[in-house]
Amino acid sequence: MQCPCCYSTQTFKNGFRKGRQCYKCKQCGRQFLESYQAWCYSxxxxxxxxxxxxxxxxxxxxxxxxxxxxxxxxxxxxxxxxxxxxxxxx
Ligand SMILES: [Zn+2]
Missing domain, CATH: 1.10.10 (Arc Repressor Mutant, subunit A)
Structure with missing residues (x-):
């Protein structure tokens, strides 16, 4: 799972939110849900x-x-x- 914020692949599963897998990035500390990229910019x-x-x-x-x-x-x-x-x- 790649971090949509810093594109690091150093992410780990961090429990569930609203029934969806939640991840946390080791690189930038950002938490994100699977396929959630609303704050991701080009x-x-x-x-x-x-x-x-x-x-x-x-x-x-x-x-x-x-x-x-x-x-x-x-x-x-x-x-x-x-x-x-x-x-x-x-
Ligand atoms: Zn990141």
Missing amino acids: NDVKQLCLKMHLKGMSLREIERATDIHHTTILHWLRKAKLDLDGIANT
């Missing part, structure tokens, strides 16, 4: 938000502009930074 949207941030917009400003919660954007930023660090270290 890569294009993600890249757009990261670009806005690089241009100096605050997370709150991006939230107002895109309607995406700032903690979601913060998560992407952290993930992007991890990826960059990973590249730098190899």
Whole structure:
């Protein structure tokens, strides 16, 4: 089961909610139900938000502009930074 948030496959079953299998992601700690991806955004949207941030917009400003919660954007930023660090270290 892949995490719809950070695409990590390090997920584990975390009980049942409303009769559906619930999973939790080891990578980002996000809980999600099987086939529930309402808060999952496309890569294009993600890249757009990261670009806005690089241009100096605050997370709150991006939230107002895109309607995406700032903690979601913060998560992407952290993930992007991890990826960059990973590249730098190899
Ligand atoms: Zn995740």
